[in-house]
Amino acid sequence: MDSLRRKAQQLLESKEVDCIIGYNEGSSGNVHAGFITTPGQAEKLIFDDRCKQNLGVYLTKHEVMRLGKLAIVAPVPVMRTVLILTYECQIVENSVKVLGIGLDGQFLDFNEYADIEKYLTDHCNEHPEEDKKLIEKISAMSVEERWDFWHETLKPCIKCFACRQACPMCYCVRCQVECNQPQWIPVQSSELGNMEWHFMRAMHLAGRCTGCGDCGRSCPLGIPVHLLTFKMSDVVLDNFNTKAGLTIKEPSTLSTYKANDKETFIR
Amino acid sequence: MSMEIKSIQKDSLDKLFNSLKSRGNLIYAPVKVKNEVQFDFVEKFEQITDDFIQTTQSVKNSVFPKIETLFKFVKTGKEVKMLDMDMSLIPEIVIWGIHPCDVWGFDSLRAIFTWDTHDMFFEKRMDKLTIIGMSCAKADDYCFCTSVNLGPGSTKGSDVLLTKTGNGDYIAELVSDKGKALATSMPDVFVQAVQSKKEDFLVVVEKRFDSESLIPKMQKKETFDSPFWVTNSLRCLGCGACAYVCPTCACFDIQDEGYGARNIRFRCWDSCGLKQFTIHTSGHNPREVQSQRWRQRLMHKFAYMPERNKVTGCVGCGKCSRACPVDMNIAEQLQEIDQKM
Numbered sequence: 001m002d003s004l005r006r007k008a009q010q011l012l013e014s015k016e017v018d019c020i021i022g023y024n025e026g027s028s029g030n031v032h033a034g035f036i037t038t039p040g041q042a043e044k045l046i047f048d049d050r051c052k053q054n055l056g057v058y059l060t061k062h063e064v065m066r067l068g069k070l071a072i073v074a075p076v077p078v079m080r081t082v083l084i085l086t087y088e089c090q091i092v093e094n095s096v097k098v099l100g101i102g103l104d105g106q107f108l109d110f111n112e113y114a115d116i117e118k119y120l121t122d123h124c125n126e127h128p129e130e131d132k133k134l135i136e137k138i139s140a141m142s143v144e145e146r147w148d149f150w151h152e153t154l155k156p157c158i159k160c161f162a163c164r165q166a167c168p169m170c171y172c173v174r175c176q177v178e179c180n181q182p183q184w185i186p187v188q189s190s191e192l193g194n195m196e197w198h199f200m201r202a203m204h205l206a207g208r209c210t211g212c213g214d215c216g217r218s219c220p221l222g223i224p225v226h227l228l229t230f231k232m233s234d235v236v237l238d239n240f241n242t243k244a245g246l247t248i249k250e251p252s253t254l255s256t257y258k259a260n261d262k263e264t265f266i267r
Numbered sequence: 268m269s270m271e272i273k274s275i276q277k278d279s280l281d282k283l284f285n286s287l288k289s290r291g292n293l294i295y296a297p298v299k300v301k302n303e304v305q306f307d308f309v310e311k312f313e314q315i316t317d318d319f320i321q322t323t324q325s326v327k328n329s330v331f332p333k334i335e336t337l338f339k340f341v342k343t344g345k346e347v348k349m350l351d352m353d354m355s356l357i358p359e360i361v362i363w364g365i366h367p368c369d370v371w372g373f374d375s376l377r378a379i380f381t382w383d384t385h386d387m388f389f390e391k392r393m394d395k396l397t398i399i400g401m402s403c404a405k406a407d408d409y410c411f412c413t414s415v416n417l418g419p420g421s422t423k424g425s426d427v428l429l430t431k432t433g434n435g436d437y438i439a440e441l442v443s444d445k446g447k448a449l450a451t452s453m454p455d456v457f458v459q460a461v462q463s464k465k466e467d468f469l470v471v472v473e474k475r476f477d478s479e480s481l482i483p484k485m486q487k488k489e490t491f492d493s494p495f496w497v498t499n500s501l502r503c504l505g506c507g508a509c510a511y512v513c514p515t516c517a518c519f520d521i522q523d524e525g526y527g528a529r530n531i532r533f534r535c536w537d538s539c540g541l542k543q544f545t546i547h548t549s550g551h552n553p554r555e556v557q558s559q560r561w562r563q564r565l566m567h568k569f570a571y572m573p574e575r576n577k578v579t580g581c582v583g584c585g586k587c588s589r590a591c592p593v594d595m596n597i598a599e600q601l602q603e604i605d606q607k608m
Contacts, residue, residue, distance in 0.1 A: 028408040032594035033502040053593065057504065063556050064501060158324070158333065158511045161541065162592050165504035178543050187522055188334050188535035218592030220323055220508040222303070 080245025372514025
């Protein structure tokens, strides 16, 4: 933590960056995102087990972008987020300074995104054990059982869109759920509409999800919607042997094709 | 209106439940679901719990449903026929064991839904409501009812307010005519009051700010223009969680849904926190960034509603702060405004 704070202070003093997006102590024992703009505030940066939010979500938010040159405190899912956002032309390569936090909690001072790629080659985050078990359980269900499971699980959804807003990959200026000519997805919270919404979102995240779990964590009703995107990551890994956000050189799996694909319909 | 006080022995609470049920009321009460407590329609007294501080969602769904069908329209050939909703189908509901903050939420909703045009769906649903409130014996850091002129034992808005005493019996304050009539009709449940002081059984909720001093500050132009809003909302994600769990947030969208020839027009919840909320057909958005939307949320409750509707649009329940995925704590921010502006 000291090395993180020292680095943050130095970056702000030298005016190398204007703002550091990190974690601060919040209310009632919570932590929350903090936007550090003066060297004196660097002391407020913290990192511990509570710091789970994927801060990468702020890299595409207008009022944050207006703060100037940014640095970001980045556990592994945030590193992957930075790489995907770079490939998808949302940020420019090496423009956001990445203050990495390794899987072992150590501070990693990356100079350029190529270093992140190197680190991620053998340090990628896995789904938490608890989620792995749930995904296994759901995958073992029959189609009918699975339909019923998701129908019941998604029923309480109030369509507050916290899952979408918390997701750094959901940066679309206009989400499909907001298109109404024609209307693809119902606006209101309704049983089938809720399923349509979450399945559509999962499809858009396939091959792009960094496994941060923020969609599920942000749900005020505790609906485990992250299991959907996690499962999509597993499917992509099994079929294409790729993981999202490990490199800025290749597009996300489902937005490209290879001429030597084993499926013949693509040729 | 003078308040009558009775008492209900702990063993007769189920009698009250069963009598209300046998009179054809639906009973909307707190029940335990997994690790949470939420309001739901219950069949049996045993399903109900009083062991909770706050439910995640408010009970506004009972008078302002997530989806309210306004009318139906049916197409036959070139003819379109409009069909009104049958208002007599709106059921009698007893809201059971609701905390005083949530109860007072109905008053804010009423102020909005009857401000100009009287909304008939809302009014009909309100008429059919009986509110049996329950004082708070527990609170947490997020509770700030005392900052908005309420308290853990506020009777405002309840028909009957129950307070659990040390031996498990309840003090029953008969607040409204409806509450008095209910008590008169069940003399074996509502018995002679015993000598106990309600205040002894209420939790103490610390006052975070004073709404009397805060409201004029919120109404100042300098507050509106203050950099406070940007600084304090940078982390806001712009979702609708706060608004949807809020007992007083009343914004809605109107939509049509077609099923071939049969169609409905309905209203559903909407939120000023969402970017799409204010977007014009032209594409221009008068609230183009999140700080403006966050400001709107607080201003609506603490500047505009006090001015137009003569009520505060916040009951201090703290549901929004608990539901927020990024720790936007409303009490903390209001306290800061009260201290600094």
